[in-house]
Amino acid sequence: MNMGSRDMKNYKVGRAICDQIRVAGSVKIYNRIKNSFTGPPDIYFIKEQLALYKWRKQFFLAHFPEDTWSTDCNFGCVNQNFSPEITKNQNHRMAAIHYNITENFDQ
Numbered sequence: 506m507n508m509g510s511r512d513m514k515n516y517k518v519g520r521a522i523c524d525q526i527r528v529a530g531s532v533k534i535y536n537r538i539k540n541s542f543t544g545p546p547d548i549y550f551i552k553e554q555l556a557l558y559k560w561r562k563q564f565f566l567a568h569f570p571e572d573t574w575s576t577d578c579n580f581g582c583v584n585q586n587f588s589p590e591i592t593k594n595q596n597h598r599m600a601a602i603h604y605n606i607t608e609n610f611d612q
Contacts, residue, residue, distance in 0.1 A: 542607035561606040
């Protein structure tokens with residue numbers, strides 16, 4: 506089977522969704538929690554939400570290594586101090602990754 510680039514992209518997106526469903530435990534749970542990172546956590550599915558967040562972070566880091574992406578953000582991350590040992594650029598990177606995992610993952 507010869508896949509075109511559009512078919513390959515659709516396959517990869519479908520595979521990522523299937524992997525997330527597997528992490529969540531079921532389609533029903535996945536549909537309930539997939540967009541729940543911007544509000545209060547669903548207390549009945551915290552374990553699943555944390556697992557999905559972890560999967561998304563690993564996915565993001567694996568597919569978008571450092572120096573392969575950039576963003577002009579308005580996160581206020583330069584004002585955040587995640588840790589005194591890290592630079593403002595690292596603060597920005599951490600905030601951008603968190604934003605993409607929680608609010609922009611399906612884009």
